[in-house]
Each structure stands twice: as C-alpha cells, then as structure tokens.
Amino acid sequence: MEEKYTQILERIYSEISPLITRGKVADYIPELGKVDPNQFGMSVCTNSGHEYIIGNSQKSFSIQxxxxxxxxxxxxxxxxxxxxxxxxxxxxxxxxxxxxxxxxxxxxxxxxxxxxxxxxxxxxxxxxxxxxxxxxxxxxxxxxxxxxxxxxxxxxxxxxxxxxxxxxxxxxxxxxxxxxxxxxxxxxxxxxxxSIEMSCVDLARSFRLFSSNGENPWNGKRILTKSQNKRMNAIMMTCGLYNSVGDFAYRVGIPAKSGVGGGIVGVIPNEMSISTWSPCLDKTGNSLAGIKALELFTTYSEQSIY
Amino acid sequence: MEEKYTQILERIYSEISPLITRGKVADYIPELGKVDPNQFGMSVCTNSGHEYIIGNSQKSFSIQxxxxxxxxxxxxxxxxxxxxxxxxxxxxxxxxxxxxxxxxxxxxxxxxxxxxxxxxxxxxxxxxxxxxxxxxxxxxxxxxxxxxxxxxxxxxxxxxxxxxxxxxxxxxxxxxxxxxxxxxxxxxxxxxxxSIEMSCVDLARSFRLFSSNGENPWNGKRILTKSQNKRMNAIMMTCGLYNSVGDFAYRVGIPAKSGVGGGIVGVIPNEMSISTWSPCLDKTGNSLAGIKALELFTTYSEQSIY
Amino acid sequence: MEEKYTQILERIYSEISPLITRGKVADYIPELGKVDPNQFGMSVCTNSGHEYIIGNSQKSFSIQxxxxxxxxxxxxxxxxxxxxxxxxxxxxxxxxxxxxxxxxxxxxxxxxxxxxxxxxxxxxxxxxxxxxxxxxxxxxxxxxxxxxxxxxxxxxxxxxxxxxxxxxxxxxxxxxxxxxxxxxxxxxxxxxxxSIEMSCVDLARSFRLFSSNGENPWNGKRILTKSQNKRMNAIMMTCGLYNSVGDFAYRVGIPAKSGVGGGIVGVIPNEMSISTWSPCLDKTGNSLAGIKALELFTTYSEQSIY
Amino acid sequence: MEEKYTQILERIYSEISPLITRGKVADYIPELGKVDPNQFGMSVCTNSGHEYIIGNSQKSFSIQxxxxxxxxxxxxxxxxxxxxxxxxxxxxxxxxxxxxxxxxxxxxxxxxxxxxxxxxxxxxxxxxxxxxxxxxxxxxxxxxxxxxxxxxxxxxxxxxxxxxxxxxxxxxxxxxxxxxxxxxxxxxxxxxxxSIEMSCVDLARSFRLFSSNGENPWNGKRILTKSQNKRMNAIMMTCGLYNSVGDFAYRVGIPAKSGVGGGIVGVIPNEMSISTWSPCLDKTGNSLAGIKALELFTTYSEQSIY
CATH class of the missing domain: 3.40.710.10 (DD-peptidase/beta-lactamase superfamily)
Structure with missing residues (x-):
C-alpha cells in the first residue's frame, strides 16, 4: 500500500514537470510575485497514519x-x-x-x-x-x-x-x-x-481534520460534529475553487480549497487528505500544475468521492 | 441490514407527513398543476440488489x-x-x-x-x-x-x-x-x-447506473466508462439543483437531479440510488418534502459521500 | 441665408470626405453588406421652406x-x-x-x-x-x-x-x-x-413633422399634438442613438435617430430637419461620417437646442 | 411679460399645493430627514434680467x-x-x-x-x-x-x-x-x-450661467466657452436625473439637475433658468412636487427646448 502511493506520487511528479512553469505567478500582490515559479510539492496523509511526500513539500508558501x-x-x-x-x-x-x-x-x-x-x-x-x-x-x-x-x-x-x-x-x-x-x-x-505561510506537509496534516469526521486526529479533540464536518466538505465541494468549481469537480472530484499562492488542499472523506503546491496559476487563478497533479492522483489511485 | 433501511424509510415517512402539502405545485404548466399535491413516495436500490420503497413509490409522475x-x-x-x-x-x-x-x-x-x-x-x-x-x-x-x-x-x-x-x-x-x-x-x-413519466421505483432503478460505475447493473452493459460515470456524478453534485446546489450539498450531500414535477433522484456511488417524489415545491423549485426526506435519509443511514 | 447653408454643406462635404470609408458597413445582414461604402449624402429642410442638399442625398438606402x-x-x-x-x-x-x-x-x-x-x-x-x-x-x-x-x-x-x-x-x-x-x-x-428604403431628401422632408410642432407641413394635417411632438423629440434626444445617446447629445446636441443602414435624421425644433447618410459605421453602430457631419453642422450653423 | 410669469408661478403654486407633502423626505442621512416636509419654493431668472419667485424661494436647503x-x-x-x-x-x-x-x-x-x-x-x-x-x-x-x-x-x-x-x-x-x-x-x-446650502433664488441665479452661453451674466466673466456650455446642457439633459432622465425629458423637456435635498434646477438655453424646491421625494429620488411644478411651467409658459 505504502509503495502504491509512493509510486503514484513519483509518476505524477515526472508527468507534471513540464507543466510547472506554465501559467503565471500571481503578481497583483508584488511580494507574492517574487516567488521562484519553478517549484512543485505534494503531500498525502492517510487516515491509517501514513504520509507520502514529493518535491518541495516542506517549503512554506503563502496560503492565501x-x-x-x-x-x-x-x-x-x-x-x-x-x-x-x-x-x-x-x-x-x-x-x-x-x-x-x-x-x-x-x-x-x-x-x-x-x-x-x-x-x-x-x-x-x-x-x-x-x-x-x-x-x-x-x-x-x-x-x-x-x-x-x-x-x-x-x-x-x-x-x-x-x-x-x-x-x-x-x-x-x-x-x-x-x-x-x-x-x-x-x-x-x-x-x-x-499571509500565513504553511507547507504542503502542514496543509495535508491540517486537513486530516476533514477526513476524520471533524476530530483532530493527532489529539482526538473534536472540533466539528460529524454532521458539521460533512457540511464543511460539501461547502468545499461546491464553492472551493471560485468559478472553476464545476471543472474541478469534473476533473478531480474531491472537496478542496485553492489559494493564489499556488496551494490546493483537498480531502477524501474517511480516507486521506492531499495537498499540492506550485506557484504558477491558470486563468481561473488556480495552480495549473497543482490541479493536474490532483487529477492524476484521483485517476491513478482510483480514489474519488464519486 | 434490510430491516435498517425499511425502518429508516418508515421513520422518514412519518416525520415528513406534515410537510407534504407545504410548498406549491408547479402550475406555470397548467397540466402539471392538476396533480394531487398530497402524495409522497420514496425508493432505494442498493448495489447489493435490495430495493426499499414507501408511499406512492410506484405512481408515475412527470420527470421534467x-x-x-x-x-x-x-x-x-x-x-x-x-x-x-x-x-x-x-x-x-x-x-x-x-x-x-x-x-x-x-x-x-x-x-x-x-x-x-x-x-x-x-x-x-x-x-x-x-x-x-x-x-x-x-x-x-x-x-x-x-x-x-x-x-x-x-x-x-x-x-x-x-x-x-x-x-x-x-x-x-x-x-x-x-x-x-x-x-x-x-x-x-x-x-x-x-414529459416522460416515471415512478420513484423506475428512477431509483435507472440511477443504479451511476452507483455502478457506469454499467447497467441489470444486464451488465457498459454505458459510461468509469471515468465518465464519476464525472456525471460530479456534474450532478455541482449543477443538479439549479441555484440551491450549495444548500442541497450542505443538507443532503449526494449527487442528484430534481424536476419541477416534484421528483428528485440521487446516488451514493458504489452504494445505492435513492429517489423521492412529492409534488409541492419550495421557493427554489425543488420538492420541499423530497429534499427533507433525502436530508433525513443521509442523516439516519449515515450514508453520504463526505 | 440660403447661401449660408449651401456653403456650410459644401464645407462639411469637403471636410468629411476622408472619413467616408472609415468604419465598417453593417454586414451581419448579408444584403446590407453589399452596399458601396464610398457614399455620403446630406439634406436640410428649413421651416421657412428651403431645402439644401449635397452628395448622394437622393439615393435611397435601408432606413432600418x-x-x-x-x-x-x-x-x-x-x-x-x-x-x-x-x-x-x-x-x-x-x-x-x-x-x-x-x-x-x-x-x-x-x-x-x-x-x-x-x-x-x-x-x-x-x-x-x-x-x-x-x-x-x-x-x-x-x-x-x-x-x-x-x-x-x-x-x-x-x-x-x-x-x-x-x-x-x-x-x-x-x-x-x-x-x-x-x-x-x-x-x-x-x-x-x-427594410423600407428612403433617401436623405425623403427623411429630412419627413422630419419636418417634428420641427413643425407635430403638423405635416406639406398639407397642414395635424399628426401629433404640440405636446406629443415635444415628447417625441425628447424621446429621440434621450434614446435615439442606442448607447451613444450621451456622446451624440454632447457632440451634436439635437434630437435624432440613427439606423444601421448608415442614415441619421434629426430635428432642430421650430427651425429645421437634417439628415445624413454614409454606410460605414463606428463601433456603436452609428454612421461615422454622418455623426461627424452633424457635429460640424451644429457647430458651423450655430444651431443647437442648447 | 413680467405679469405672465408671475401668474404662471401663482397658478403652479396653487395646483401643486396638495402634492407638497406626498412622497417622502430622504432620511438615509439622518440630518436631512429632519427638514419640515411642508415647503415649496420656485424661482425663475430670465436672460432679460427679470426674476420671479414664489413660496419658500429664499429658504436655504441642502443642494446635495x-x-x-x-x-x-x-x-x-x-x-x-x-x-x-x-x-x-x-x-x-x-x-x-x-x-x-x-x-x-x-x-x-x-x-x-x-x-x-x-x-x-x-x-x-x-x-x-x-x-x-x-x-x-x-x-x-x-x-x-x-x-x-x-x-x-x-x-x-x-x-x-x-x-x-x-x-x-x-x-x-x-x-x-x-x-x-x-x-x-x-x-x-x-x-x-x-452639504452646501443654497436657496431657489441662489440656484436659479447660478444657472443663468448656462442660459447665457457660459458667461457669468452678473459680471460678464466667461466661465465656459459657448461650445462647452452647450455640452454642459447636453450632459444635464441626458444624465441629470439619474434613472428618470427619460421621464423628465418627456414631461419637462429641459436640461436640469436634481438633488435628494429636494431641489431641482434647470435651464432653457438663451432664455432663462428655473429652480424649485420641495423636500418630499418620489420613488426615483427626485422632488415629487418639484418635477410637477417644472412640468407645469414648461406647459403653461410654452417654453421648452423641443
């Protein structure tokens, strides 16, 4: 199992590489525009407690x-x-x-x-x-x-x-x-x-909350009721990617939230959380390589909520 | 298990009863306005082949x-x-x-x-x-x-x-x-x-297609690829209930499609399909009792995609 | 007096000439697109009964x-x-x-x-x-x-x-x-x-109605009450040129109506009616040379309603 | 002549009286809401130097x-x-x-x-x-x-x-x-x-500028060129009354500007300036009695730009 995800991340990384510098770093905030565009990271945290990472997954970026x-x-x-x-x-x-x-x-x-x-x-x-x-x-x-x-x-x-x-x-x-x-x-x-900065690892770990029915998996503390957690996931599903919500649901099919810093973090309820980061954005303001990476992830892992 | 769903439908039916005639039958199409408002049906088809029904589940209505x-x-x-x-x-x-x-x-x-x-x-x-x-x-x-x-x-x-x-x-x-x-x-x-007319039973059986990865479960014929089926479900999730998509995702949390005839039919991928019918509509044009029934169903069965 | 308007029209004609083929003939209606773009006509009818014309003022075109x-x-x-x-x-x-x-x-x-x-x-x-x-x-x-x-x-x-x-x-x-x-x-x-076709001469003569308080000046027949006539002029002033109403009022300053055939016809109440025609349109769908000609006319004649 | 306008203002005043307290004082600005609604004033300044006033024409109000x-x-x-x-x-x-x-x-x-x-x-x-x-x-x-x-x-x-x-x-x-x-x-x-406060008399006098081709009539100083003045009038005509520009042109037919304080001031180019004030507003935010008074004025005086 562990191997499976390790291999999937490696396969994604190699397929995604030519895309990393496509798109455009958000520069309407001058300080954000200074980031090195040639970066990509990804992190997966399973409910069984495993963590898989690749690329610049420990580098902090603006979560926006x-x-x-x-x-x-x-x-x-x-x-x-x-x-x-x-x-x-x-x-x-x-x-x-x-x-x-x-x-x-x-x-x-x-x-x-x-x-x-x-x-x-x-x-x-x-x-x-x-x-x-x-x-x-x-x-x-x-x-x-x-x-x-x-x-x-x-x-x-x-x-x-x-x-x-x-x-x-x-x-x-x-x-x-x-x-x-x-x-x-x-x-x-x-x-x-x-302007908080977090890494892919930080974000995937944080989103274990949503794959764990609203309980902080690291200390067992309940943050949201099960029903509230379901609803958070529903809101991410229908509103998490601005006006490419439908396209993201179609291509990736998981509740997620993106930021103009190039991060995207999503969740497969009861299974795992997944984050990606790559600074260059597509026309809808979402990380171009990040969306592709998530699309490949749900395809290769056959994990999806549908 | 079988008993569980039977009980859930009965519980829903009794809770939903006072709501059935709330809302308003669609009357902008005169012929649709003639339907008896005091009707409610529900049907569930599980991937394991079981079927659960209650109320006017075999009465045909306009699927719109x-x-x-x-x-x-x-x-x-x-x-x-x-x-x-x-x-x-x-x-x-x-x-x-x-x-x-x-x-x-x-x-x-x-x-x-x-x-x-x-x-x-x-x-x-x-x-x-x-x-x-x-x-x-x-x-x-x-x-x-x-x-x-x-x-x-x-x-x-x-x-x-x-x-x-x-x-x-x-x-x-x-x-x-x-x-x-x-x-x-x-x-x-x-x-x-x-103007096709179908019953709750017909609709739930039809939607087994979407809970069965795109294969017609009754004859094994592939209609959609697995990937296409996932995507159909994603489109229902983000676009299936007009402008109460977000509210439905929040309250019910499954891919579904509604019609002004009072029908709603949804799917829990790999698990089951579910249909309801009750003619009176809420302000957003969706069956008032039907949405509530589906909300109760995902709550009581703890089935949801999130 | 007669000479004055004759001279003004000649002056306008010579100044306008380089503009005549700028802009673009309306071609979303194929038959309209076949007109020779290199045409310009103008006609003025005064309430005192004089008529002044220049260019292709007797050529019929689509009044639209x-x-x-x-x-x-x-x-x-x-x-x-x-x-x-x-x-x-x-x-x-x-x-x-x-x-x-x-x-x-x-x-x-x-x-x-x-x-x-x-x-x-x-x-x-x-x-x-x-x-x-x-x-x-x-x-x-x-x-x-x-x-x-x-x-x-x-x-x-x-x-x-x-x-x-x-x-x-x-x-x-x-x-x-x-x-x-x-x-x-x-x-x-x-x-x-x-699809009625009229010439500049026809249009200017027709609009004498509006410079004559609502009476057909040729036969004395009352078509509109004085008050209705004032109001027709007001509607032309505020709505006659689609979404360049304000620009036309600013540059020309008279009640008028334009058509995508390249015609524009306006009125100076109690004084005269004026028409122009030139097929090439500006981005707002109005005759480019026609608007300029009217602007020059109100400037040189010092006639305007303001 | 002088008598004519005096009589017209008196006739208007008597006809307008029942309307003065219809409509509603602007109260989204609390201080404006405190004004006594039962007030009406009107002032006319002709280019020949005569001034005609009636009602609360010398009371200052918020010109907005x-x-x-x-x-x-x-x-x-x-x-x-x-x-x-x-x-x-x-x-x-x-x-x-x-x-x-x-x-x-x-x-x-x-x-x-x-x-x-x-x-x-x-x-x-x-x-x-x-x-x-x-x-x-x-x-x-x-x-x-x-x-x-x-x-x-x-x-x-x-x-x-x-x-x-x-x-x-x-x-x-x-x-x-x-x-x-x-x-x-x-x-x-x-x-x-x-928040400047002026009276009807002040406003009508000020607007003599626009009836005098852009020259301050009181001291002969040129403020606007003739052409700029024409254009100011055109802008008032097409944009002066928010979204009842067309209705005002239709009913009154002169360039004018209104304020939520209840004032309206307009101009008949080369002839005169006219102001009214009455605090109660219609649904479009313009003085209800004021618009009616101006409508009666252009009707009774047969003065209009059309």
Whole structure:
C-alpha cells in the first residue's frame, strides 16, 4: 500500500514537470510575485497514519485563500447554523472579488470562500475572540503539529497596499449592515490571516481534520460534529475553487480549497487528505500544475468521492 | 441490514407527513398543476440488489428536468469531451431559465442542467440519432426495466403552449450559432422528453447506473466508462439543483437531479440510488418534502459521500 | 441665408470626405453588406421652406432603425399615454438588442428605440391596423411627398434569415405577456418596416413633422399634438442613438435617430430637419461620417437646442 | 411679460399645493430627514434680467447632488476634453450609487452625475486646486451673488457617518487606478461640497450661467466657452436625473439637475433658468412636487427646448 502511493506520487511528479512553469505567478500582490515559479510539492496523509511526500513539500508558501477554510471552521464550530444568516453557501459563478452579486443580494455574500464571504467570517471572529489572528495561528499550529507556522509580514504589508478592492467589498457590506467592526480592523485581520505561510506537509496534516469526521486526529479533540464536518466538505465541494468549481469537480472530484499562492488542499472523506503546491496559476487563478497533479492522483489511485 | 433501511424509510415517512402539502405545485404548466399535491413516495436500490420503497413509490409522475440527466448520458457517451465545446459545466448561480448568463457567455450555456444547456444537448441528439425521443424512451425503459414508460402527451402539449421562454433561449443560442436544427423541432423534442413519466421505483432503478460505475447493473452493459460515470456524478453534485446546489450539498450531500414535477433522484456511488417524489415545491423549485426526506435519509443511514 | 447653408454643406462635404470609408458597413445582414461604402449624402429642410442638399442625398438606402420613429408616431398618436404601459422611455445604457434589461424589467422594454421596444410597438400596430406595413408606407410617403418609397424585399428576406436574436427577444417578451400577436407575424412586420428604403431628401422632408410642432407641413394635417411632438423629440434626444445617446447629445446636441443602414435624421425644433447618410459605421453602430457631419453642422450653423 | 410669469408661478403654486407633502423626505442621512416636509419654493431668472419667485424661494436647503454640476464646471473648464478619459458621459440606466456598471466598465463611471462620477471629479479638483471645497464655495457665491452660502456641517457630519457606500465606490475605483488621492480625503471633500446650502433664488441665479452661453451674466466673466456650455446642457439633459432622465425629458423637456435635498434646477438655453424646491421625494429620488411644478411651467409658459 505504502509503495502504491509512493509510486503514484513519483509518476505524477515526472508527468507534471513540464507543466510547472506554465501559467503565471500571481503578481497583483508584488511580494507574492517574487516567488521562484519553478517549484512543485505534494503531500498525502492517510487516515491509517501514513504520509507520502514529493518535491518541495516542506517549503512554506503563502496560503492565501486556503486560510478561508480555517476561519470558517472557527466561526462555524461556534455559531453553527446561525452563521448562515450573514453569509450564503451557494457557488457564485463569478470572480472571487466581484461586487455584482453583493449588490443583487443586499450585502450577503454568496459563500464563505469568496473574498466578501471570508471577510464577513473574519468580522464574526472579531466579535468572538479577543485576538482572532492569534486564534487562527494557534489553530493551524495545533492541526498541523507545527509550532513554526507564522505570518509573513512582508506579504501582509504588500497585500494591504493593494487592498482597495477588499476595502470596497467591506464598505459595501457595511452599507448593508453586514460588517460590525471597523473596516480597517477587519481588512487588517483578514489580510494577516491570508499571509500565513504553511507547507504542503502542514496543509495535508491540517486537513486530516476533514477526513476524520471533524476530530483532530493527532489529539482526538473534536472540533466539528460529524454532521458539521460533512457540511464543511460539501461547502468545499461546491464553492472551493471560485468559478472553476464545476471543472474541478469534473476533473478531480474531491472537496478542496485553492489559494493564489499556488496551494490546493483537498480531502477524501474517511480516507486521506492531499495537498499540492506550485506557484504558477491558470486563468481561473488556480495552480495549473497543482490541479493536474490532483487529477492524476484521483485517476491513478482510483480514489474519488464519486 | 434490510430491516435498517425499511425502518429508516418508515421513520422518514412519518416525520415528513406534515410537510407534504407545504410548498406549491408547479402550475406555470397548467397540466402539471392538476396533480394531487398530497402524495409522497420514496425508493432505494442498493448495489447489493435490495430495493426499499414507501408511499406512492410506484405512481408515475412527470420527470421534467430529471430527463436532462438521461439526455446528457446519451450525448456524453457518444461525444465524450467534445461535448464541452457546446455547453459548460459550472454551476449557474441563477434561475434555471435565465438569459443573462447566456448573453455574457455568448450562447454557451453554463451547464447541461439549466434549460439552455439541456436544449443544446437535445440539439446534439437530433444530429446523433434518427429519432432521439424514441432513443431516450428506449434508454430509460432499459435502465429501469419498465417497458411501460411513456410520454404524457397532455403534459407535453400543455408545456408547448407555454414554451415562449424556451423558444427565446433557443433562438438566442441559435443567434450565436450554438443550435444547429430548426428551433421548433428542438423545442418539441426537448419538451417531449421532459414529459416522460416515471415512478420513484423506475428512477431509483435507472440511477443504479451511476452507483455502478457506469454499467447497467441489470444486464451488465457498459454505458459510461468509469471515468465518465464519476464525472456525471460530479456534474450532478455541482449543477443538479439549479441555484440551491450549495444548500442541497450542505443538507443532503449526494449527487442528484430534481424536476419541477416534484421528483428528485440521487446516488451514493458504489452504494445505492435513492429517489423521492412529492409534488409541492419550495421557493427554489425543488420538492420541499423530497429534499427533507433525502436530508433525513443521509442523516439516519449515515450514508453520504463526505 | 440660403447661401449660408449651401456653403456650410459644401464645407462639411469637403471636410468629411476622408472619413467616408472609415468604419465598417453593417454586414451581419448579408444584403446590407453589399452596399458601396464610398457614399455620403446630406439634406436640410428649413421651416421657412428651403431645402439644401449635397452628395448622394437622393439615393435611397435601408432606413432600418429610423423606421422605429415612424412606427412610434403611429402608435403614440393613437394610444397617447396608454402606450407607456407596454414600453418605457428611459435610455437603456446597453446594446440595442440586449436581453439582460428585459429580464430585470419583466418584459417591458426600456424604450421604443431599442429592438425589443420597437417590436412591441409593431405588435401594437398589428392590433390597431388591418395592414400596418402598408400603413407605415402610406405614412412615410405622405410625410416625404414621395410615392416611390418601397420595401426592399431582398433586404427584408436577408434580414429575416438572421432574425434569431429578434425572435429571442420577442418570445421572451411573449413569455411575460407583452406580445399579443403570433411571434412570426410580428417579426415579419417589424422586419418589413425596417427594410423600407428612403433617401436623405425623403427623411429630412419627413422630419419636418417634428420641427413643425407635430403638423405635416406639406398639407397642414395635424399628426401629433404640440405636446406629443415635444415628447417625441425628447424621446429621440434621450434614446435615439442606442448607447451613444450621451456622446451624440454632447457632440451634436439635437434630437435624432440613427439606423444601421448608415442614415441619421434629426430635428432642430421650430427651425429645421437634417439628415445624413454614409454606410460605414463606428463601433456603436452609428454612421461615422454622418455623426461627424452633424457635429460640424451644429457647430458651423450655430444651431443647437442648447 | 413680467405679469405672465408671475401668474404662471401663482397658478403652479396653487395646483401643486396638495402634492407638497406626498412622497417622502430622504432620511438615509439622518440630518436631512429632519427638514419640515411642508415647503415649496420656485424661482425663475430670465436672460432679460427679470426674476420671479414664489413660496419658500429664499429658504436655504441642502443642494446635495446639484453640487455635481458646479464641480463639473470647475473641472471641465480646466481640463476640457481630457476630463472624459476618467469619466463617461452616457446615461447610466441604474441607481445613482450602483457598483455594477463600475465593475463592467473597469472603474470608469458612466457619467459625472452619478455618485461615482462626481467623486472622480472631486478627486480631479483635489489635484487642480489647493483647497477645492473653498473653490466651489467661492464659485457658487460668485455665480449667485450671495456671500452667505455655506456648508452645513451638521449635515456633512451626518452624511459622513453613513458614507459606507461612497467609500465602497471610491475604493473600488481606486482599485482600477481611477482615484489618485487618499480615499478619506476625497470622500470628505465630496461630502462637504454636497452639504452646501443654497436657496431657489441662489440656484436659479447660478444657472443663468448656462442660459447665457457660459458667461457669468452678473459680471460678464466667461466661465465656459459657448461650445462647452452647450455640452454642459447636453450632459444635464441626458444624465441629470439619474434613472428618470427619460421621464423628465418627456414631461419637462429641459436640461436640469436634481438633488435628494429636494431641489431641482434647470435651464432653457438663451432664455432663462428655473429652480424649485420641495423636500418630499418620489420613488426615483427626485422632488415629487418639484418635477410637477417644472412640468407645469414648461406647459403653461410654452417654453421648452423641443
């Protein structure tokens, strides 16, 4: 068994190599644009406790939108269904930072994985916790077993300098009464959390939560009820890849979340978690080599939820 | 085991009873509006060959949009990926008969389960088969083992009389070159296929195809490759319930397709297929009692894909 | 005085010459695409009874959307304010054949000068007159004093062959109950009227109606009340040039209507009517040389309504 | 002659009286909501130097969006056509503070009279003038001959407290690079200028500029060239009343600008300027009694530009 996954990762790595530098590193955040594009890592954590890695799987990178999963877990585990009064859970069908839907839907973001939705979630965390940035850090450190996870302050500062569109989204939602805290405070917390850096290994370990029915597998602590965990996976499935949700479900077929830093992390419920990283993005803002790697993984391993 | 599902269906039936007449029968098609609202049926077919039924599970009803699954299988099994040149596979985020997205996307419908997409699929079938209506009938009869499945011509005629919006969609796509056949021919074929009547038992048996990796379990005939079957399930997951895809994934968590006749049919890959029927619809156009019944089923059986 | 306008037209003609073949003849209707692009005509009719012409001012061309003014006059003079129950009178801000606004506004077109609005007006004429096509022909012959105005049947037939988008608009409005007659009948009448051919001289003479307070100046017959005439001019001002209404008001500053055949005809209330024709269109679908000629005319003559 | 206008204003006043308290005072800005709704004033300034007033014509009120005309004149007189690189001049067809068009058009507002457009104009003034707020005050004092025109700081502060949507618009435009200054600075200047208070008399006197071909009639100083003045009038005609531009042109037929404070001021080129004020607004955000009064004025005086 162990050999099987080792071989699959090696096969993927060799097939993926020519693709790694295709696509384009996200450069709308200047600091993100400086990353070496020629990198690829992958990590698999099975529920049976095995771990398989390849490439730059231990190199930290900016998790960006993947952080939206962690903030959502923190808010959802506290508020449960009351959360859905302030954010929807339908796929958006548009760009991750569009304001159009927000106008039609009077300030209620379509789902927690578009920027507007994640910003509302951070606004909620600001009311729930004294120091939500630290809370998220503690949470990902606990889930991954890595105390060295940190916020890259250069990235955060670079991102804050080009946060005009997020400011627009947030003020717009505030005009509808769906932001409670000071806009700058919300944006700074949101941006700090996006700037957390983790490796493929860290991410795959963290996502064991979702393959283990909502229990932290490393210490047995229950984070989400079984039902809540199922629902987190459902939301990742239908909203996790912006407007290529359908294409990703079609090609890969697992709940997952991507970030513009080039990371993608997914889960096969009751089986395993899988992460990839490669900085160059396709036109939909997802890691080009990463999506292909996951497609090959579900094909070769015949693991899929369908 | 057998007892388990029998008990679950009974429990669901008793809990669902007060909900059956809530919501509203679809009456924009006059003939559909005549159905007795006080009906509920459910059927489960396991891969192990067992069948569990309750309520009006053998009563035929208008499958309407559920037919979009069958036409898609016929087109997809022939064209494979070439199909996606003419129809997308992303959730739409809007009403099932909206023209707005179609304008932005130059006549390529978002997915094969909104009206525009299903109409394109029928246009494709008109080029692939001499008599596509008959082909679909043959196909559902073979899948369900029921030779008595027929088209309700009263419903079809009633529907054709209020098909203005579908005519608009089709002419609009034709203006972009994405309809090849005569518009009336396409609409008549599409509407005929929507007017097929099947029972819960028929539908659950038909959907064994999707829980059986694309093989017709009754005769062993391969209809879809394993990979194509996975992908059909993925498309149902992300696009099967119009603009309550996210809510259905969250509450129920299985690939499924609904119709305005009140039917819903879904699949738990490698495990079973499940169908429900109750005519009264919620605001999103899906059977109110049917969704609740499926939610209870995945909860009580602890079956889900997540 | 007479000399003044003669000189102005000559000056315009010489300045405009290098522009005549810039832009692009409308070729989405194949028959329209066959016109010789290197043509320009202009005609001015003053309320004092003088007429000034230059270039190909007596050559007939397809009036296309200019016909929307004539059908509107016929419907408005009969229905007066009741007309506005079925069509709005606000500028659209979008393409002339967009379906998007129609969806938001439930089948009521923004104004009578976008295709959808003009189609509703023709639907109204079909209820008001035995033979509305002939009624429009009679009307423009009377207004222009030219019995030889006719419908170009080749253009009409060519246009009917690419009328899918107009069919879509019409079926869409019918789905909202805003079309009363058979869709094909409406489209055929609409398209026939668009295919009327008139010259600059005919058009300028016809528009003396609007510079003469709603009275046919040639026979003293009142067509519109003074107030209705003012309002026709206001509608041309705010809706006459599709989505370059603002630009045209800014550059030219008179009520006017354009057509994709390359004609534009406008009016300076109480003073004169002015028409131009040149087949090549700018990106907004208006005659490039024609707009420039009108801009120069209002500049050199210091005539404008502002 | 003098008698004529005196009688017309009296007739209007008596006819309008029952309407004055219909509609609703703008209360989204709390301080504006405190105004006594039962007020109506009107003022007419002819080019021959006569002035006619009735009702509360000398009472100051918040000019709000009428200020957009004054800021536009200041920017346009300096930048001329270069201004149109940063703001369009087409009617918007949507709410005055919509973000949708802005997204489609990549941060270039449709016209200078929607909030987004006026905010860009203020951003431009911040680059042109040391103290643009004071510049606008000087300008309206000079135009109206009233040194006592001031900013109501209570209204400004109240408005700043509910400026979230304007902040959203401005950050959004900044994300497209169409705002050069600090967002708070821009919003504060914009809001201060909106909070200028003037009376009907002040406004009608100011708008003599536009009936006098761009010359300040009180001191002969040229502010706009004749051509620029014509164009200002054209922009008011096509964009001055948000999304009831077409209806206003149809009913009243003159270039004009309205504000949510209940003021409307318009111009009949070469003839006169006219202002009205009454605080209660119709559904489109324009003074209900004010629009009716202007409609009656152009009807009874037979003055109109058409």
């Amino acid at each position: 939108s993947i952080s939206k999963v962690f903030t959502l877990v923190l808010a959802y585990s506290k508020l449960d269904r009351k959360l859905w009064e302030r954010v929807g859970r339908e796929p958006s069908g548009t760009r991750f930072d569009s304001l159009v839907l927000l106008e039609n839907e009077e300030g209620i973001p379509r789902n927690p994985f578009i920027n507007a939705g994640a910003i509302v979630v951070v606004d909620i965390l600001l009311d729930l916790y004294e120091d939500p940035i630290n809370e998220v850090l503690k949470f990902v450190r606990e889930l991954s077993g890595n105390e060295d996870i940190f916020i890259n302050e250069k990235v955060r500062d670079s991102e804050l300098e080009c946060a005009n569109r997020n400011y627009a989204l947030t003020y717009f939602m505030k005009s509808f009464g769906n932001i409670r805290n000071d806009v700058s405070t919300v944006i700074e917390a949101y941006t700090s959390i996006c | 949009s559920i037919s979009k699954v069958f036409t898609l299988v016929l087109a997809y099994s022939k064209l494979d990926r070439k199909l996606w040149e003419r129809v997308g596979r992303e959730p739409s985020g809007t009403r099932f008969d909206s023209l707005v997205l179609l304008e932005n996307e130059e006549g390529i419908p978002r997915n094969p389960f909104i009206n525009a997409g299903a109409i394109v699929v029928v246009d494709i079938l008109l080029d692939l088969y001499e008599d596509p209506i008959n082909e679909v009938l043959k196909f559902v009869r073979e899948l369900s083992g029921n030779e008595d499945i027929f088209i309700n011509e009263k419903v079809r005629d009633s529907e054709l009389e209020c098909a203005n919006r579908n005519y608009a969609l089709t002419y609009f796509m034709k203006s972009f070159g994405n309809i090849r056949n005569d518009v009336s021919t396409v609409i008549e074929a599409y509407t005929s296929i929507c | 959307s200019i016909s929307k003014v004539f059908t509107l006059v016929l419907a408005y003079s009969k229905l007066d304010r009741k007309l506005w129950e079925r069509v709005g009178r606000e500028p659209s801000g979008t393409r002339f054949d967009s379906l998007v606004l129609l969806e938001n506004e439930e089948g009521i077109p923004r104004n009578p000068f976008i295709n959808a609005g003009a189609i509703v007006v023709v639907d109204i004429l079909l209820d008001l007159y035995e033979d509305p096509i002939n009624e429009v022909l009679k009307f423009v012959r009377e207004l222009s004093g030219n019995e030889d105005i006719f419908i170009n049947e080749k253009v009409r037939d060519s246009e009917l062959e690419c009328a899918n988008r107009n069919y879509a608009l019409t079926y869409f409005m019918k789905s909202f109950g805003n079309i009363r007659n058979d869709v094909s009948t409406v489209i055929e009448a609409y398209t026939s009227i668009c | 969006s009428i200020s957009k005309v004054f800021t536009l004149v200041l920017a346009y007189s300096k930048l001329d056509r270069k201004l149109w690189e940063r703001v369009g001049r087409e009617p918007s067809g949507t709410r005055f503070d919509s973000l949708v068009l802005l997204e489609n058009e990549e941060g270039i507002p449709r016209n200078p009279f929607i909030n987004a457009g006026a905010i860009v104009v203020v951003d431009i003034l911040l680059d042109l003038y040391e103290d643009p707020i004071n510049e606008v005050l000087k300008f309206v004092r000079e135009l109206s001959g009233n040194e006592d025109i001031f900013i109501n700081e209570k209204v400004r502060d109240s408005e700043l407290e509910c400026a979230n949507r304007n902040y959203a618009l401005t950050y959004f435009m900044k994300s497209f690079g169409n705002i050069r200054n600090d967002v708070s600075t821009v919003i504060e200047a914009y809001t201060s200028i909106c």
